[in-house]
Every structure is written in structure tokens, then in C-alpha cells.
Amino acid sequence: MSRGKRLALLLSTFAIFALMLTGCQEPAKSVFDPKGTAGEMNLDLIMTAIYIMTFVCAVVMIIFVYVLIRYRQKPGDNSIPKQVEGSMKLEMLWIIIPIILLAILAVPTLSTTFSLAETPNEKDALKVKVTAHQYWWEFEYPELGIKTAQELHIPVGKKVHFELTSDDVVHSFWVPELGGKQDLTPGQTNTMWLDAKEPGVYAGRCAELCGASHALMNFEVVAQEQEKFDQWVAKRQKPSSEPQTAEQEAGKKVFSQNCMSCHAIDGTKLKTKGDKAPNLTGISERNKIAGLLENNDKNMEKWLKHPDQIKPGTYMPSFDFLNKKDMNNLKAYLESLE
Incomplete structure (x- = not known):
């Protein structure tokens, strides 16, 4: 088998495996199907970066292919091509263009980052304190007098302001469909906000390597209509915890x-x-x-x-x-x- 055929076979095999791996993503953890405002802002930022990178790759590949064809060695032509060096125009071009592309990406990145870190102005925004432990999550609703774990309940259509910290090592709070991520650091409180536009159960993960069971440090966000959320709050404030039998x-x-x-x-x-x-x-x-x-x-x-x-x-x-x-x-x- 010729070298060219071996290379083509290798590239084809790689392409097939890459295509197969695209089906391994768990739908519950997809950032490409946002169900909240913060998730939509993150997706806009991701798509902006993808468009820029696609444009850069396309330009580079076009120039690469053009050079391969235009300056390939032709039969009987043993001359040395014209040597070009020290071109001020080219050097300025490949300095200015990356700066422009980085600026295009930097502006929405900074804007989105600061927007997601702001405290919601809404008076009725729900406040939740999140404390990460190895390997579980604690959720406290200070204004409602509720403390629970592993399952975070929020009302649909209302912003939730999170205060995040850690009790041991660095963790990261991430709900792919709603937004994130944000680190939780011992001795430090970070903030962020999320909301859910649709009722549902959304998968949450720790996105920072934190120990042996990092991959198992899961939680769920249960987004409910206001009436059902109020019912959940009422039950948590007056729980039925005494034995009946x-x-x-x-x-x-x-x-x-x-x-x-x-x-x-x-x-x-x-x-x-x-x-x-x-x-x-x-x-x-x-x-x-x-x-x-x-x-x-x-x-x-x-x-x-x-x-x-x-x-x-x-x-x-x-x-x-x-x-x-x-x-x-x-x-x-x-x-x-x-």
C-alpha cells in the first residue's frame, strides 16, 4: 500500500471515530440546548468563538492548499522560487488581524462574565447559599429558613442569586442547560445567577477535579412553577419527620x-x-x-x-x-x- 493510501485510510478511520464520538454526549449535559437566560448568553459566546475559529481555520487551509499547488515542484523545473523576506505589509497584516479577532471575542466575553457575576436587581430574586463538600452539595435558602442537600428547587421564570463557597477543596458549580460554571473556593464567597425558563429536572455537576469521587459529585436542579415551588417550601418549613408506625x-x-x-x-x-x-x-x-x-x-x-x-x-x-x-x-x- 502506498504512503498516500495509508494516510487516506488513517484519516478516514479518524473521521469515522470522531463522528461516532459525537453521539456520546449525554443530552442532560448539553450546553447547546439552553433552558435559561444565562445558558443562552453562554451559548452566544460559544458560537461567537466557534465562528471566529472556523473563519481562521478556513483562511489558513485555503492559503495552505494554494501554496501547495501554486509552488509545487513541476517536472523539469529545477529553478529556485523567488525568495521573499522582510515584508512589512505581511508582518503588519498577521499582527493586526489576530488583534482584531481577539478584540471581537474579548468584548462579549468580558461583558458576559461581568453580567453573570452581578447581583440581580429584581427584589423577588431567590437567594441560595451553596456549600460544596467532598462529595455532596448543601443548599440553604436563608430567607426561607430551609436547608437541604443534593436537590436544588427553584421557581420557573425567577432569577436565583447564588453565593458559593467550599468547605474543603476547590469545586465548581455547573448546570450545563442553565449556565455556569463558577468555582467554589474555601474561605471565599463567589456569586452568580441562573434562571430556568421551563419546568424540568436539570443535571448539575462538579466541574473541578476534587478527589476520588469527583465524577460522582452530582446534583439535580428541579425547576417548578411558582405554585408547586411554594408547596415544596411549605413542606420543607413544616416537615413531616415524626414516626407514624x-x-x-x-x-x-x-x-x-x-x-x-x-x-x-x-x-x-x-x-x-x-x-x-x-x-x-x-x-x-x-x-x-x-x-x-x-x-x-x-x-x-x-x-x-x-x-x-x-x-x-x-x-x-x-x-x-x-x-x-x-x-x-x-x-x-x-x-x-x-
Whole structure:
């Protein structure tokens, strides 16, 4: 096989694999289908950069192909082409054009960056404090008196002002369809805002390498119509957390003996409210357990028994030492929390 054919085969194979990889993107994490104002601003910026880069690549390739054809060695022509050097016009041209292109990209980049960092002027903007931990998310609504974890609820059509910080290492808050990203740094508070134009559940991720379970540090943003959001707020402010059956009462006792030093549950008469791990108020109504597993009885037991196998590096200990009765009672209590 000739060298040219081998090169063509290699390029064709690469093109096929590149085309196949375009289908590997999870739709829930696509920045090209924004559902909020900030996401639309980010997409406009991305497309501006793509247009500029496409233009530059096209010009370079056209010049490259032209030079290959125009100055290729012709049969019987052994002369040396005219040597051109020190052209002031060319040097000024390839200095000025990149400066212009960078300026075109810099203006919207700076404008978008500062706009997304501003505090919303709207008086009814929702305020949320976000604290990142290895490997979970804490969401506090200071004006509503609510603290929850892993699942962020917001009303549709209203700007949400975020204050972001970290409890341990550097993380990054990212909801691809709504906007982002923003770093969360220990000892420092960063700000940003987002909104959702449509109801739905939007995937959130940590976008900064933060440890063994960085790729598993997921959360969800639940965007609801105002009426449903108000109902969620009312339930979180007055949660149903007291046991209703003997099994749940026994499960609460197991929880108080093993879990309450780290976890908090609002609306109970437990002596201690832990603040080292996710708040479990209303956990039965969350879509996911630990931001990863579908919320059902089987996965609840799986998480309680072997959390380190699901999220390597997690600080939560295994509770596989519980006997079957205590495990069932604990699950019954947790699954009753609304």
C-alpha cells in the first residue's frame, strides 16, 4: 500500500471515530440546548468563538492548499522560487488581524462574565447559599429558613442569586442547560445567577477535579412553577419527620444511635442536629440517593451498607454491621421523611 493510501485510510478511520464520538454526549449535559437566560448568553459566546475559529481555520487551509499547488515542484523545473523576506505589509497584516479577532471575542466575553457575576436587581430574586463538600452539595435558602442537600428547587421564570463557597477543596458549580460554571473556593464567597425558563429536572455537576469521587459529585436542579415551588417550601418549613408506625419509631432510634451526629432532620425531637453530612429532611421525596442512585428501597439499603463502594473516598461509614431488623427499621424511617 502506498504512503498516500495509508494516510487516506488513517484519516478516514479518524473521521469515522470522531463522528461516532459525537453521539456520546449525554443530552442532560448539553450546553447547546439552553433552558435559561444565562445558558443562552453562554451559548452566544460559544458560537461567537466557534465562528471566529472556523473563519481562521478556513483562511489558513485555503492559503495552505494554494501554496501547495501554486509552488509545487513541476517536472523539469529545477529553478529556485523567488525568495521573499522582510515584508512589512505581511508582518503588519498577521499582527493586526489576530488583534482584531481577539478584540471581537474579548468584548462579549468580558461583558458576559461581568453580567453573570452581578447581583440581580429584581427584589423577588431567590437567594441560595451553596456549600460544596467532598462529595455532596448543601443548599440553604436563608430567607426561607430551609436547608437541604443534593436537590436544588427553584421557581420557573425567577432569577436565583447564588453565593458559593467550599468547605474543603476547590469545586465548581455547573448546570450545563442553565449556565455556569463558577468555582467554589474555601474561605471565599463567589456569586452568580441562573434562571430556568421551563419546568424540568436539570443535571448539575462538579466541574473541578476534587478527589476520588469527583465524577460522582452530582446534583439535580428541579425547576417548578411558582405554585408547586411554594408547596415544596411549605413542606420543607413544616416537615413531616415524626414516626407514624412502630417500625418507623424503631428506625428513628437506630438513626439516633448511629447517624444523628453527622446528619440533621428538621421537624424531629432528636437531641442533636449534625452538620457534617447532608440534611435528610424530606429525603423520601428526592429523586436520587447521594445524587446518584434512583430513590428506592433497594438502593437505600445498598447505600447504607456500602457507601464507599458507590462513592470512593466518602466520609460516610458502612452500616453493614446492622442486623436485618435494624436495617429495615432504619430504611422505613428514612423512607417516611417528607
